[in-house]
Structures are given as C-alpha cells and as structure tokens.
Amino acid sequence: MESKKFLELLCNSNGVSGYEDNLKNIIIDNFKTYCDDIEVDKLGNIIGLKKGASAENNPKIMLAAHMDEIxxxxxxxxxxxxxxxxxxxxxxxxxxxxxxxxxxxxxxxxxxxxxxxxxxxxxxxxxxxxxxxxxxxxxxxxxxxxxxxxxxxxxxxxNRRLLNLKNDRMAGKALDDRAGIVSLLECLKELHKTNHEPDVYVVATVQEEVGMAGAFTSSYKINPDIGIAVDVGFGTTPELNNSNSIELGKGAGITLGGNIHPTLREKLICIANEYNISHQLEITPGATGTDARAMQITREGIPSLVISIPLRYMHTSVEVVDIVDIKNTGKLLAFFINAISNENLEGLLCY
Incomplete structure (x- = not known):
C-alpha cells in the first residue's frame, strides 16, 4: 500500500494504549506481503519476521514502532x-x-x-x-x-481525520507513532529488493505510552542482537531551538546519548552519509522514553538505537509530519540492515 494511504488508515483508526485491536488487521494486511511469518503475541504485539539470506545463524535485528495512541x-x-x-x-x-x-x-x-x-x-x-x-x-x-x-x-x-497540508506535510492524531509503523513498511519494501543477511523482526508494539509493556515482552521473546526503536522527535517550531528539536523535511534524527550503543550509532551515521540519506542528530542524554529503553534492559541487555521522525505538536490531535521523512527513515533502516553480517556483528557490538 502507498505510504500516505497506509498512514491515513492507521491514524483514522482508534487504538488507545491497551486497546489497540482495531489496528491489527490493517497492519497485518500490509506487513504480510513482505514477511515470511507474522504473529500476534499474548499482549497484542504484531511481530513480523523477514528471514535473512542464510538458512541459519543469521544476526537478529528488531525494529519496534508503537501502534498505541494517547x-x-x-x-x-x-x-x-x-x-x-x-x-x-x-x-x-x-x-x-x-x-x-x-x-x-x-x-x-x-x-x-x-x-x-x-x-x-x-x-x-x-x-x-x-x-x-x-x-x-x-x-x-x-x-x-x-x-x-x-x-x-x-x-x-x-474525533480527527488525517489532513493533507502543503509540501508533503500531514496533520492529525496518533502520528506518534503510527508514522513509525509506516516507516517499518517502507523498510520492508526496500529489503524485499535485497539479499540481506540478518533476520529482521518488525514489531508494532502495544502500550508504549503507558510504560512500554509491549516492547519489554516482545524483546524478551525475540532476544535480538540489535534493537532499533523508531519513534518521533520534537519537530522545530518558532519557540524551540535547534538544540532540543529536529527539522521537518531534513530526515530522521539519529539519537546520541547514554542509552545509545556508540559503535552502532557511528555505523548508522556512516551508512546515512555513504548513501546520501538525509538525517539529523538528536541529543538525548538520559533515558529516551521510547521502546529502545525497554529493549536495552531486557534479558542481559540488547544494544539499541533510536531513530526519530520529526514531528510537530507532539501529543496533540494536530501532530504534523513530513511523508518524505517517513520514507527516508525506512530507507535508512534497510541500508543499515544490509550492512550487518555475521562477519562484522561482533566488532560492532564491542565498546
């Protein structure tokens, strides 16, 4: 499905934290074309698996974006x-x-x-x-x-329907984080064209807005080598400065901070530069408040990254995103995944 249509379906549906059931069929119907397997776990997370090129011992990468809304x-x-x-x-x-x-x-x-x-x-x-x-x-x-x-x-x-603004911008409710769900679909589309080595788990998580429960349980189940949360970041508006916001239309924000694995973050930035994918840096010195926090402290710890789609007016019914940022986020994820292999994984996970 085309990105704007998928986003419209998601945002015009209702799925408050703990009550995300209305979104299940929409997400499954769009993910299943590109996944080898898809399931709904006991908590309601939707977990799609796109298998890597090798038959076994592939690196495991988990991509998480939450489907619940406030x-x-x-x-x-x-x-x-x-x-x-x-x-x-x-x-x-x-x-x-x-x-x-x-x-x-x-x-x-x-x-x-x-x-x-x-x-x-x-x-x-x-x-x-x-x-x-x-x-x-x-x-x-x-x-x-x-x-x-x-x-x-x-x-x-x-009661809000998604609205098309000028210049590839869209406004509505629940873009936090259904924009992230759409970026996962864009990533799957890109991966469908390649022979990537890692097994890729795309997870539409539940209950992020009330404690990240879905990310905790799905991370424990999957136990990935690398976890990446795709969420939204504060889009720049006149009252914000560049040190605590990211610009719409200039690509995803790659988060830097104490909870972010430094070597993986350097690799992600390197990939963005190598393939000329628009991106920005987002500073988060403490806990990110995203599903990455849950992934990072699951089991013995999962090396984690956060990619943030710029979004204005967060936690209102008139959130604004740029559809090009969403597509570029999916592209960045896919190119990063293609750069991960068994040969380089251990070196990337070392500090």
Missing part, C-alpha cells in the same frame, strides 16, 4: 448525563478543551468536551490553569439512555 477514559457518568473522564498517556489538558470526541462504548457516540464558560468564572478561576477534572463530555443523552451504550472504563479518542 487518549481518554470514562470514569463517571453523572446524573445529568455528563461524562467525567481521565487520561490514558500524557495529555496536556489545554489541548483538549472544546474538542470533538468519540466515546467507544457498545456503540460509538460523538461528544464534545466543555467546561464552565469564562464569562461565569470568578477572578481566581480565570487565573488558574484548567484541569481535566474541570471538564465534562456532553454526548446529548440523559443518564438512563447513555448507560445503554456507555460504561465506566470505555475509551475516548479525539
């Missing part, structure tokens, strides 16, 4: 029919007030997020930041009718 959950149904809710994953309350939402119960219901009008707030209230506890969701039903469709614990997502 969202909301019903925590109470008030007598007047309004819903109280909480967050799943990191949500800035300032970004959700006034948004249209979908409540995913026995039947999907549209609603809106509202709060006390500013006209009726006293001076003290106007000076305070609004919180999720101050907000309600209005679906238009009284409680007795609402309870036929909605229960405490039902998930809620922002």
């Amino acid at each position: 969202g909301l959950m019903v925590k109470d149904i008030e007598e007047n029919g309004f819903l109280r809710f909480t967050n799943i994953g990191g949500i800035d309350p300032r970004t959700i007030l006034g948004q249209e939402v979908i409540v995913h119960g026995k039947k999907d219901l549209f609603g809106v997020i509202g709060s006390k009008p500013p006209h009726l707030q006293d001076e003290e209230e106007r000076d305070k930041a609004i919180t999720i506890e101050d907000m309600i969701i209005d679906v238009g039903f009284p409680k007795d009718k609402l309870e036929k469709f909605i229960s405490v614990g039902d998930t809620i997502t922002i």
Whole structure:
C-alpha cells in the first residue's frame, strides 16, 4: 500500500494504549506481503519476521514502532448525563478543551468536551490553569439512555481525520507513532529488493505510552542482537531551538546519548552519509522514553538505537509530519540492515 494511504488508515483508526485491536488487521494486511511469518503475541504485539539470506545463524535485528495512541477514559457518568473522564498517556489538558470526541462504548457516540464558560468564572478561576477534572463530555443523552451504550472504563479518542497540508506535510492524531509503523513498511519494501543477511523482526508494539509493556515482552521473546526503536522527535517550531528539536523535511534524527550503543550509532551515521540519506542528530542524554529503553534492559541487555521522525505538536490531535521523512527513515533502516553480517556483528557490538 502507498505510504500516505497506509498512514491515513492507521491514524483514522482508534487504538488507545491497551486497546489497540482495531489496528491489527490493517497492519497485518500490509506487513504480510513482505514477511515470511507474522504473529500476534499474548499482549497484542504484531511481530513480523523477514528471514535473512542464510538458512541459519543469521544476526537478529528488531525494529519496534508503537501502534498505541494517547487518549481518554470514562470514569463517571453523572446524573445529568455528563461524562467525567481521565487520561490514558500524557495529555496536556489545554489541548483538549472544546474538542470533538468519540466515546467507544457498545456503540460509538460523538461528544464534545466543555467546561464552565469564562464569562461565569470568578477572578481566581480565570487565573488558574484548567484541569481535566474541570471538564465534562456532553454526548446529548440523559443518564438512563447513555448507560445503554456507555460504561465506566470505555475509551475516548479525539474525533480527527488525517489532513493533507502543503509540501508533503500531514496533520492529525496518533502520528506518534503510527508514522513509525509506516516507516517499518517502507523498510520492508526496500529489503524485499535485497539479499540481506540478518533476520529482521518488525514489531508494532502495544502500550508504549503507558510504560512500554509491549516492547519489554516482545524483546524478551525475540532476544535480538540489535534493537532499533523508531519513534518521533520534537519537530522545530518558532519557540524551540535547534538544540532540543529536529527539522521537518531534513530526515530522521539519529539519537546520541547514554542509552545509545556508540559503535552502532557511528555505523548508522556512516551508512546515512555513504548513501546520501538525509538525517539529523538528536541529543538525548538520559533515558529516551521510547521502546529502545525497554529493549536495552531486557534479558542481559540488547544494544539499541533510536531513530526519530520529526514531528510537530507532539501529543496533540494536530501532530504534523513530513511523508518524505517517513520514507527516508525506512530507507535508512534497510541500508543499515544490509550492512550487518555475521562477519562484522561482533566488532560492532564491542565498546
């Protein structure tokens, strides 16, 4: 499937952390063409295997991108029919007030997020930041009718369709990290043209936004020689400087930091330069907050890398990416994999 169409299908679907089931068939249908084997594990991770050229003893490389998205959950149904809710994953309350939402119960219901009008707030209230506890969701039903469709614990997502902007840019919800899923497909397409030596495991992980559970379990199962997390990085906007952001349209960010294997990172940069693949450097001195953290400390430790797709307005419903960055990320992954063999693996994994 063409990258934009695949991304559109993913982002227009709903899959809050722990509830990613709606995405399963879309991902499997696109991965299976290029994989020798594909499975869904007990936690819900989708694990595709593209076997290397040799019959056995191939290096194992795991590529992980998470398919879950941040969202909301019903925590109470008030007598007047309004819903109280909480967050799943990191949500800035300032970004959700006034948004249209979908409540995913026995039947999907549209609603809106509202709060006390500013006209009726006293001076003290106007000076305070609004919180999720101050907000309600209005679906238009009284409680007795609402309870036929909605229960405490039902998930809620922002009602947002992926939007095409100018200059190969796209905006919408859940691009963190469904852009990464698309880059895995682009990598598989590139690898399909080559005789790569490593066995490549492409993993669409679950529950990254609430603790990276999917990456922990899938890494333990696969036990790869090299783990690579493909996630998103903070795209440059006017209020950010170059030291803590990466530019859209200039390629993936290759992460440097204490959690990144230095020799593998040098090899990745070398490959990008050798094949003239656009890339940037991203500085993350501590834990990356990505699936790489889970991979790195699984079993006896897995040498890990992070590749970040530039993304603006992270954890909002109007995240923005450049489709060319996504394609170049897939290309970089494929060229790196083709450069790994049994002959050079041990040297690359040494410090």
